[in-house]
Amino acid sequence: MQPPQEKLFFYKKCTSCHSGSLSLKQQKKSMEQWMETVKNMKKHGLSISSKDSKAVAEFLSGGKKK
Numbered sequence: 001m002q003p004p005q006e007k008l009f010f011y012k013k014c015t016s017c018h019s020g021s022l023s024l025k026q027q028k029k030s031m032e033q034w035m036e037t038v039k040n041m042k043k044h045g046l047s048i049s050s051k052d053s054k055a056v057a058e059f060l061s062g063g064k065k066k
């Protein structure tokens with residue numbers, strides 16, 4: 001039920017600081033770990049709502065997609 005929009009969203013949110021975001025996706029983290037990571041990125045200046053960070057974490061962990 002995830003629109004491909006999530007992916008674009010991820011690229012928009014994360015690539016401003018991480019140019020090779022695909023390598024981020026290769027890290028094997030659970031959804032919870034990604035939630036933590038995204039939270040940490042907020043300290044670096046990422047602005048994201050908690051709903052959106054969940055979507056990104058879901059995308060990165062492979063979450064509901066499979």
Ligand code: HEC
Nearest residue numbers: 013014015016017018024027037038040041044045046056
């Ligand atoms: C405002 C800049 C900025 C944005 C936006 C940003 N990051 Fe980061 N990120 C950093 C910096 C600086 C570091 C290195 C310091 C650190 O590890 O905390 C880092 C490190 C990381 C790391 C390696 C450390 C770890 O915890 O595994 C990952 C993975 C990561 N970022 C993922 C993301 C994701 C996913 C997003 C999008 C939701 C994102 N980042 C958005 C600045 C940013």
